[in-house]
Amino acid sequence: MNKHIILLPGDGVGKEVIESAKQVLRAVATEFGHTFTTDEQAIGGEAIDHYDTPLPEATVKACQEGDAILLGAVGGDKWDTLPADKRPEKGLLGIRKTLGLFANLRPVKGFPSLLHTSPLKEHIISGSDVLIVRELTGGLYFGQPSERRENGNVVVDTLHYHREEMERIIDQGFQSARLRHNHLTSVDKANVLESSRMWREVVDEKKKEYPDIQVEHLLVDAAAMKLITQPNQFDVMVTENMFGDILSDEASVLTGSLGMLPSASIRSDGVGLYEPVHGSAPDIAGKGVANPLGMILSVALMLRHSFKMEGEAAAVEQAVKESLEQGYHTADLQMEDGQLVSTGQMTEAVVENL
Amino acid sequence: MNKHIILLPGDGVGKEVIESAKQVLRAVATEFGHTFTTDEQAIGGEAIDHYDTPLPEATVKACQEGDAILLGAVGGDKWDTLPADKRPEKGLLGIRKTLGLFANLRPVKGFPSLLHTSPLKEHIISGSDVLIVRELTGGLYFGQPSERRENGNVVVDTLHYHREEMERIIDQGFQSARLRHNHLTSVDKANVLESSRMWREVVDEKKKEYPDIQVEHLLVDAAAMKLITQPNQFDVMVTENMFGDILSDEASVLTGSLGMLPSASIRSDGVGLYEPVHGSAPDIAGKGVANPLGMILSVALMLRHSFKMEGEAAAVEQAVKESLEQGYHTADLQMEDGQLVSTGQMTEAVVENL
Numbered sequence: 208m209n210k211h212i213i214l215l216p217g218d219g220v221g222k223e224v225i226e227s228a229k230q231v232l233r234a235v236a237t238e239f240g241h242t243f244t245t246d247e248q249a250i251g252g253e254a255i256d257h258y259d260t261p262l263p264e265a266t267v268k269a270c271q272e273g274d275a276i277l278l279g280a281v282g283g284d285k286w287d288t289l290p291a292d293k294r295p296e297k298g299l300l301g302i303r304k305t306l307g308l309f310a311n312l313r314p315v316k317g318f319p320s321l322l323h324t325s326p327l328k329e330h331i332i333s334g335s336d337v338l339i340v341r342e343l344t345g346g347l348y349f350g351q352p353s354e355r356r357e358n359g360n361v362v363v364d365t366l367h368y369h370r371e372e373m374e375r376i377i378d379q380g381f382q383s384a385r386l387r388h389n390h391l392t393s394v395d396k397a398n399v400l401e402s403s404r405m406w407r408e409v410v411d412e413k414k415k416e417y418p419d420i421q422v423e424h425l426l427v428d429a430a431a432m433k434l435i436t437q438p439n440q441f442d443v444m445v446t447e448n449m450f451g452d453i454l455s456d457e458a459s460v461l462t463g464s465l466g467m468l469p470s471a472s473i474r475s476d477g478v479g480l481y482e483p484v485h486g487s488a489p490d491i492a493g494k495g496v497a498n499p500l501g502m503i504l505s506v507a508l509m510l511r512h513s514f515k516m517e518g519e520a521a522a523v524e525q526a527v528k529e530s531l532e533q534g535y536h537t538a539d540l541q542m543e544d545g546q547l548v549s550t551g552q553m554t555e556a557v558v559e560n561l
Numbered sequence: 562m563n564k565h566i567i568l569l570p571g572d573g574v575g576k577e578v579i580e581s582a583k584q585v586l587r588a589v590a591t592e593f594g595h596t597f598t599t600d601e602q603a604i605g606g607e608a609i610d611h612y613d614t615p616l617p618e619a620t621v622k623a624c625q626e627g628d629a630i631l632l633g634a635v636g637g638d639k640w641d642t643l644p645a646d647k648r649p650e651k652g653l654l655g656i657r658k659t660l661g662l663f664a665n666l667r668p669v670k671g672f673p674s675l676l677h678t679s680p681l682k683e684h685i686i687s688g689s690d691v692l693i694v695r696e697l698t699g700g701l702y703f704g705q706p707s708e709r710r711e712n713g714n715v716v717v718d719t720l721h722y723h724r725e726e727m728e729r730i731i732d733q734g735f736q737s738a739r740l741r742h743n744h745l746t747s748v749d750k751a752n753v754l755e756s757s758r759m760w761r762e763v764v765d766e767k768k769k770e771y772p773d774i775q776v777e778h779l780l781v782d783a784a785a786m787k788l789i790t791q792p793n794q795f796d797v798m799v800t801e802n803m804f805g806d807i808l809s810d811e812a813s814v815l816t817g818s819l820g821m822l823p824s825a826s827i828r829s830d831g832v833g834l835y836e837p838v839h840g841s842a843p844d845i846a847g848k849g850v851a852n853p854l855g856m857i858l859s860v861a862l863m864l865r866h867s868f869k870m871e872g873e874a875a876a877v878e879q880a881v882k883e884s885l886e887q888g889y890h891t892a893d894l895q896m897e898d899g900q901l902v903s904t905g906q907m908t909e910a911v912v913e914n915l
């Protein structure tokens with residue numbers, strides 16, 4: 208197959224891990240006889256420095272023409288004092304919204320060889336395998352008004368949802384559950400928020416269409432507890448944008464493999480943006496020590512979701528697993544024995560195993 | 562001293578633990594020569610059943626006349642299908658708002674004899690001692706509009722803050738830090754929300770008044786991670802209402818002593834409402850097995866904050882500690898050896914140690 212992939216390295220270690228993604232793409236293309244063309248574009252702080260905006264028109268245009276997008280990471284202290292609309296994160300929020308990438312999928316599953324690095328006790332974390340499905344283009348993130356009032360003495364943000372925005376993400380949650388273990392936990396704050404009460408209604412309506420899926424409602428505060436005390440009691444969790452932001456980051460540290468976690472931001476036609484969960488990590492940027500596996504596993508997600516290349520995706524995941532089992536690890540992964548390697552060496556190990 | 566205390570048992574195990582609170586109050590009164598008068602009022606599901614409202618006028622009036630309030634717990638499945646304004650939680654939200662209890666203080670500190678019950682590994686949790694200061698009467702909880710629109714196809718909730726509401730809770734954060742280890746972590750989502758950008762400005766202004774306090778800004782998603790990976794890196798955390806709801810519940814399960822945790826909801830003149838962090842636990846209600854220590858430690862917080870009885874508060878806390886060291890524990894606390902006791906027996910042990 209021919210696929211056109213937009214590469215957005217962004218800031219910090221983003222640049223380094225995108226190089227790893229390219230190598231893996233080349234290997235997959237050779238191995239499976241595909242043609243992947245790529246187009247590299249600026250986003251985030253990098254784009255601010257060169258084009259005075261975190262999301263240049265050229266980047267948006269390129270992304271609109273791609274079959275999928277790979278993003279490294281955006282942000283860094285350097286740009287933290289700029290006004291809100293000139294901050295690197297605006298680039299990320301802008302591309303999500305412009306492309307309509309309404310569903311953020313974050314699988315959190317520990318690698319057996321890394322579970323000992325989890326902050327949780329082994330009997331708590333073992334067996335856990337959660338997929339968080341987060342609404343990504345609505346809610347408090349984009350609701351209007353979001354402004355100061357009364358001479359700057361009052362401020363409001365707006366948690367805004369259209370019923371259809373709820374329906375499509377909740378559908379995504381049910382469909383994801385069907386591909387996994389048929390259990391869906393819907394998270395809201397229905398004892399306080401009107402938007403959550405509507406959310407709960409939509410879930411209850413939708414569940415009639417998915418009689419094979421077991422549904423549970425959980426309040427967001429209870430969910431924040433249960434992720435820690437019983438992480439292996441979850442299958443798929445679906446929730447709105449801000450709750451999803453908090454809970455998915457909370458979940459991402461449970462297994463001890465933050466640097467390994469991929470994420471997908473998708474829409475219904477298959478177009479998606481794939482990025483590692485970790486940030487731009489300015490402190491270690493440019494040193495060649497970043498863990499490329501979160502990015503490489505994001506490539507696997509892209510192959511699976513956007514290109515329907517299940518075999519290729521599984522091959523990449525298998526190659527990552529084997530590299531870890533061979534004892535290779537980057538500096539972020541505390542391993543007793545094994546061999547400490549650089550970003551480049553880790554990538555080569557994966558390519559080798561492919 | 563003479564103090565008038567309003568007792569709100571509420572629902573489920575709330576009724577049982579309020580009995581424990583009464584016994585402890587009697588013991589403190591005798592021991593230290595105080596007179597505590599009490600007045601018991603209905604709230605939550607109990608009030609719905611008897612008065613068709615979760616917050617009867619009589620309860621509000623009594624609370625307005627008390628020096629402090631002790632609450633057991635509210636809520637239960639039984640009332641979960643009622644319309645929003647008739648739900649038990651509305652009683653709790655109503656009393657917070659009506660009395661202006663804008664600051665929720667949640668200390669989370671493990672008891673050495675219970676740390677082995679933590680879901681976290683011992684080297685992660687040991688030494689942690691966090692106080693979460695949560696804004697309690699603003700933000701998404703009370704902002705208007707909060708409504709359906711366009712024939713029920715659109716919904717909005719409003720995150721609303723007045724600058725003064727931010728100032729007073731942030732002041733509370735700084736003052737709490739001063740009584741502890743002079744470190745304040747302010748949590749917001751300034752890369753997305755206008756309200757968070759204003760919050761951050763207020764913190765930066767206020768910090769000039771507290772040059773002795775070290776201040777750190779943390780995004781809410783990063784805070785949700787750090788609570789798990791480095792809980793002992795926090796001293797005081799201050800945040801807005803919804804973030805505080807999620808983060809304080811997340812924090813409450815870290816030490817493995819959820820049933821032991823107290824909370825205080827206070828205002829500037831010293832009046833406060835004190836309640837255990839745990840809920841009404843309908844599944845174990847009426848069986849005499851609930852852990853009364855969260856309630857008893859809430860009595861200690863009341864003695865300290867509302868009545869300025871530091872010696873009395875410390876004596877109650879010490880009596881709880883001794884009871885645990887003597888090996889007494891309720892069913893929720895997994896202890897290898899030790900003696901499993903009922904709510905009543907645990908309370909007696911504490912009273913004895915007083």
Ligand SMILES: CC(C)[C@H](C(=O)O)[C@@H](O)C(=O)O
Nearest residue numbers: 296297299300452752753782
């Ligand atoms: C950078 C930030 C705006 C973003 C978000 O809050 O969505 C990030 O935290 C994420 O989860 O991708």
Ligand SMILES: CC(C)[C@H](C(=O)O)[C@@H](O)C(=O)O
Nearest residue numbers: 398399428650651653654806
């Ligand atoms: C019962 C509920 C409305 C309440 C809240 O969200 O404030 C509770 O979770 C709490 O934290 O006290």
